[in-house]
Amino acid sequence: MLFILENSLKTKLSTKLFHPFFLILSFFILACQTHSEHHFIPLAYTELDARNGEIDEIRLQIEEKPLESLWRSALLLETLEGFPNEHKDACEAVFDEAKSFVLRETQTALDEKNIPLAKAFVLSLQNLSVTEIALYTNELERLENDFLKTYFPALGLDENNHALKDSKNSDNAYSEPFPSLPPSKVSQYLQGLVTVWVDRGVSVQRGLGLPDRIIGSGFFIDSMGHMITNYHVIESEVDTTYKGYSRVYVKLYDDVETRYPAKVIGYDKALDLALLKTEVPVPFSFSLGSSEDLEVGDRIFAMGSPLGLENTITSGIVSSKSRSLSTVASAMQIDAAINPGNSGGPIVDQNGLVQAIVFAGVLEYEGLNFAIPVEQLEKILVLLFHGEVKHSYTGFYAKTKRELPQQEALGIEVHYVMRGSAAQKGLLAKGDIVQSLNATKIRTVEDYQNAMLEIMPGTIIKLGGVNQEGEAFTKYLYTEERPEMPIYEAYKREPVEDFFLPSFGMKLKRTSVYNKNQYEIASIIKGSAADENGFSLQDPVEIKKIKLLEKNTIVYAELFTRKRNKAYFEVNLAIGASLDSPYFF
Numbered sequence: 323m324l325f326i327l328e329n330s331l332k333t334k335l336s337t338k339l340f341h342p343f344f345l346i347l348s349f350f351i352l353a354c355q356t357h358s359e360h361h362f363i364p365l366a367y368t369e370l371d372a373r374n375g376e377i378d379e380i381r382l383q384i385e386e387k388p389l390e391s392l393w394r395s396a397l398l399l400e401t402l403e404g405f406p407n408e409h410k411d412a413c414e415a416v417f418d419e420a421k422s423f424v425l426r427e428t429q430t431a432l433d434e435k436n437i438p439l440a441k442a443f444v445l446s447l448q449n450l451s452v453t454e455i456a457l458y459t460n461e462l463e464r465l466e467n468d469f470l471k472t473y474f475p476a477l478g479l480d481e482n483n484h485a486l487k488d489s490k491n492s493d494n495a496y497s498e499p500f501p502s503l504p505p506s507k508v509s510q511y512l513q514g515l516v517t518v519w520v521d522r523g524v525s526v527q528r529g530l531g532l533p534d535r536i537i538g539s540g541f542f543i544d545s546m547g548h549m550i551t552n553y554h555v556i557e558s559e560v561d562t563t564y565k566g567y568s569r570v571y572v573k574l575y576d577d578v579e580t581r582y583p584a585k586v587i588g589y590d591k592a593l594d595l596a597l598l599k600t601e602v603p604v605p606f607s608f609s610l611g612s613s614e615d616l617e618v619g620d621r622i623f624a625m626g627s628p629l630g631l632e633n634t635i636t637s638g639i640v641s642s643k644s645r646s647l648s649t650v651a652s653a654m655q656i657d658a659a660i661n662p663g664n665s666g667g668p669i670v671d672q673n674g675l676v677q678a679i680v681f682a683g684v685l686e687y688e689g690l691n692f693a694i695p696v697e698q699l700e701k702i703l704v705l706l707f708h709g710e711v712k713h714s715y716t717g718f719y720a721k722t723k724r725e726l727p728q729q730e731a732l733g734i735e736v737h738y739v740m741r742g743s744a745a746q747k748g749l750l751a752k753g754d755i756v757q758s759l760n761a762t763k764i765r766t767v768e769d770y771q772n773a774m775l776e777i778m779p780g781t782i783i784k785l786g787g788v789n790q791e792g793e794a795f796t797k798y799l800y801t802e803e804r805p806e807m808p809i810y811e812a813y814k815r816e817p818v819e820d821f822f823l824p825s826f827g828m829k830l831k832r833t834s835v836y837n838k839n840q841y842e843i844a845s846i847i848k849g850s851a852a853d854e855n856g857f858s859l860q861d862p863v864e865i866k867k868i869k870l871l872e873k874n875t876i877v878y879a880e881l882f883t884r885k886r887n888k889a890y891f892e893v894n895l896a897i898g899a900s901l902d903s904p905y906f907f
Contacts, residue, residue, distance in 0.1 A: 370409060373398060377416050384423050389446050392420040393782045393800040396450055397748065400798070421452060428458050437465060438708050438778055446782035449760060449798065469704065508623055509635065511674050513606035516540045516572040517627040518551050518598070518666060519581055522558055523567035539626030539667030540572065540598065541676070542607040549598045550699065551666030552681050553589045556596050560586055560710070572600050578632045588706035592650045592713050592804075593698055593775075594681045596666075597706040608668060611675025613654060613695040616640050624658040624680060624691075626667025636660070638689070644768060645692060647682070649904045650713050650804070651771050653692045654678045660691035669693045701776040714779045714801035715808055716750075717743025719824040719906050721847065722766045723755050731765040733757035733787055737847055738823045741815045748799040753790035760784055767905060774907065779803040807901040810874055818865065824906060825877050825899050828852035830863065839865045851899050858887045866894070875901055 376398065384391045395417040402410050424443060431440035444462050447455040520536035538555030542548070549572065558568040571581035582600050589596040616622070617640070624636045638658030647653040656669065660683035669678035678693035705711045723735035733755040739745045757764055760783060762773040777783060778801070785797045805811055809824050819830035819841060827850020830841035843861045846852050857863075866880040878898045885891050 380416050384420050388424045388427055389780055390800055392424050395420050432461050438705050442778045442781040449782050449784040512633045513575050514542045514608045515575055515625050517632050518555050519571045521569045537630050537663045538665045541668045542604050544607050545604045547600045551596050553591055553594045553596045555666050588709050590711035608676050610696050611677050613677045623670050626664035628661035628663045630663055646904050649902045651698050652768050654695050656691050657689035712779050713804040714777050715804040716745045716799045718745040721905055733764055734770055740812050744800045748797050750797055756785050756787040758786035808906045809901040826851045861886055
C-alpha cells in the first residue's frame with residue numbers, strides 16, 4: 323500500500339514539474355521561430371535626409387534664434403555641391419525666410435535704439451553679403467552719432483583724441499571743439515577724479531564687528547555724471563552670489579567729506595571695467611586718447627586714491643605695451659607707484675589724455691603694475707551703457723603663426739577645434755591660418771582679441787585665410803557667449819587624447835588596446851606647458867591621474883614618461899594648467 327502511494331505521489335509531482343518545463347520549452351521554440359521569420363531592415367537615412375531635417379529644424383527656430391537660423395541656412399548654401407536642384411531650392415527658401423525675419427528684427431532694434439543688438443544684426447547681414455542691408459547701415463550710423471552727441475559732447479579735444487573711434491572707420495568718431503580750454507597743468511586734471519567708496523556694512527571677525535569698505539578710484543567721462551572704474555571695485559553691487567549689504571558712493575575732488583550716491587550702469591567682468599553714474603555737477607571730464615601713440619619708455623601719470631589718500635598723482639613710464647594677463651585682451655605694464663585704492667583710476671599722458679585704466683599691482687614687487695589700454699574701453703563703451711558686457715567665442719584654439727621667429731606674423735594658426743562647437747560646424751579645421759575677421763586684418767593673437775572685443779555673442783562673423791594646402795578660404799561662424807572656463811567645455815566633450823592639446827599643449831595618440839592610459843605624444847605646441855616641461859615628440863606617456871581643482875578652474879595631471887631627448891630618462895611629473903586661455907577663441 324505504501325509502495326502504491328509513493329509511486330502515485332512521484333507520478334503527480336513529475337506531472338506538475340513537466341507542465342511548466344513544457345511551457346517554457348514551447349515558448350523558446352516559438353520565439354526562435356518568430357525571430358527567424360522577421361529580419362532587421364536598416365533605414366536608408368542619407369545625407370540628403372539629414373539636410374532636409376536640418377531645414378525643418380531651422381524653420382522651427384527662426385523666431386527664437388533668428389541669427390543662428392540664418393547662419394545655419396547659410397552653411398547649407400555653402401555645401402550644395404552634389405545635391406539635386408530641388409534641395410537647392412529648399413535651402414534658398416529657408417535662407418530667405420530667415421533673412422526676412424532678421425531684417426524685420428533689425429528695424430525693430432533700430433526703432434528701439436538698441437545699438438548693440440542692431441549692430442549685431444547689421445554686421446551679420448553684411449558678412450553674408452545681404453544687399454538689403456544698406457539702408458539699415460546708414461540708420462545705424464546715424465543712431466550711433468546721435469548717441470555720441472548726447473553722451474559725449476566734449477570728445478574730440480584735438481586731432482590726437484581717438485575717443486570711440488572705430489578701428490576700421492575713423493569717420494565714425496564724433497568730434498567737435500572742447501567747450502572750454504583744457505587745464506594747462508596735469509595736476510589740474512584732478513578735478514575730474516573721484517574716489518569710489520563701497521559700503522558693505524559690517525563684517526564680524528572673532529566676535530568683533532568691523533566696517534567693511536572697498537575703496538577705489540574713477541574718473542568722469544562726460545558732463546552728465548558718467549564715470550569709469552574697475553569691476554572688482556563695485557563687484558558686490560552686481561554679483562548675484564553676494565548676499566550681503568552693498569551701497570556705492572563717490573567722493574569728489576573738492577569735497578572729500580561728502581559721499582554722493584552712485585549707481586552701476588554697466589560692467590565687464592573679463593576686462594575689469596565698470597560704468598557708474600552720479601547726479602552731481604561735473605567740474606571736469608576726461609578725454610580718451612590712444613595708447614597706440616605711446617611707446618615703451620614714454621612718461622605717464624597715475625591718478626587715484628591709494629590707501630584712501632584722495633587726489634594722488636604718481637609718475638612713471640610705460641614698461642611694456644602688451645602683457646597677457648587677461649584671457650580676452652592684453653594689458654599695459656607701467657612702473658608708476660600703484661597701491662590698493664588706485665584701482666579704476668586713469669593713466670594719462672603729458673597732454674592729459676587718458677591712455678589706460680589702472681587695474682592691478684604686485685605689492686611684493688615695486689614698480690610692477692598693470693593697466694587696461696584705453697582702446698579696450700573705447701570698444702565696449704557703448705555696450706557698457708546697456709548693462710553687462712558679455713564676450714564671444716566660437717570654440718577653437720590658435721596661436722600666432724610665423725615661419726621664422728624674426729619674421730612678420732602671417733596670421734593665427736588653428737591647432738584645435740572643439741567638438742560640437744560653432745567653429746567645427748563652420749568647417750574651421752586644424753592647420754587653417756586665419757588672416758582676417760570681418761573687415762579687420764589679423765596677424766597676431768592680439769589682433770584677433772581686439773577685433774572680437776566689440777562683437778556680441780549671437781553674431782555671424784566672417785573669417786578669411788588659407789588652409790594647410792595654401793588655398794584661400796572664407797568661413798562663417800556664429801559666436802556664442804564665452805564661458806568663464808572655456809577649456810572646461812573641452813574637458814566635458816573630448817576624449818583625453820584630444821583634451822590634452824588645448825589644456826597642456828600636447829596631442830596624444832593611444833598606443834595600447836589593453837591599457838587605456840598609455841599614449842605617445844603626437845604633436846606639441848611651442849610655448850605650451852608641455853613644451854616648457856621638456857616633453858618631445860614620440861615620448862611615451864602614461865596618465866596616472868587627472869583631476870580638476872579650485873572649483874573647476876585648474877586641471878592637474880600626474881604623468882609617467884620616458885623622455886627621448888634625455889636618454890629615455892624615466893620620470894613622474896605633475897603638470898597643471900588653467901581651464902581658461904587667451905588662445906581659446
